[in-house]
Amino acid sequence: MWSFNHIYIENDIKDHPRTREILSKCSWHGIFYIDRYLKIFGRKKQDIHFQMKNRSLILARASGELLYRGSPMCQDYGRKQFYYTSTMKNCLYDCEYCYLKGMYDCGYIVIFVNIEDVFAQAERRLDLLADGERMYLSVSFDTDLYSFESLSGYCGLWKKFAREHTGAEIEIRTKGAPSPDGDEGEVPNLIHAYTLSPQQIIDRFEHNTAPLSARIRSVARMLSSGGTVRICIDPIIYVRDWKELYGSLIDSMARAFDIDRVMDFGIGTFRISREYLKRLRRAEPHSEAVWYPFEIKDGYAVYPDTLQEQMILFTSDRIMSFSKSRKNDIIFRA
């Protein structure tokens, strides 16, 4: 049973079947009906940390354009038709460096109950593709979708969508440790994108996320079940002993599974827009991860070039040292 302080429901979707289904899995202290979720979610200067500790849930309808072109700060993994969509806002986890704290003033969880409208827009987009083109759609944006699976069931629905639409590649990114689907088997065009970080980085900055050992076990099981796996070592966070930590992370991966069975790797150093960084620093006044003296380039806060280069080269070389096929083109960098 999921427990919430309050649940806010848009009038428009109060009788939606998914609203009822989600409510059947929740307990709460009060329910409020509202016209539009932004009246609660969009209020300025809310206490995000208090709200994250005392979670409320907002159920709403997503409207307008529901598929967006990927931002230049996101890795597109060489895909031309790169889109993302957001069926939830905010996360069960609490990474100190998370851009969501730079983007939103509210810590409550939002679920858009009308995911079928997103599917319909994705289908329309697929119809417009030229012969041989595929749509790449990242669906765990602005949240960690797997962490809410027992509440929303959205990863399962995306898997079904991927199974029925082979012209789409669906990416679900997580800092959790999901289990492979034993009953229906894995779908090749569903990409399980695991973000892996050294345990010391998880302990310091990625609160409530799955431990590294659990994430690695989950990757190994997913690969054995025939699942398509991407490993993201992104963002690499600067700490004094980063080389030692990220080196031993890659050594642990290579001991647990065959590096060459991973579809590809995404490597990137921490980066965030200057505007988001200002708000993130207000939300995280004591976090070493966000108070690094970044350089500003083209409106983004980044590590100095030489440090970025060292981190990326070191990480990709270490991964390649375990690859028998030595195919450098499986590494994408941000």
Ligand code: SF4
């Ligand atoms: S898992 Fe991702 S979305 Fe969730 S808090 Fe961490 S960085 Fe943010």
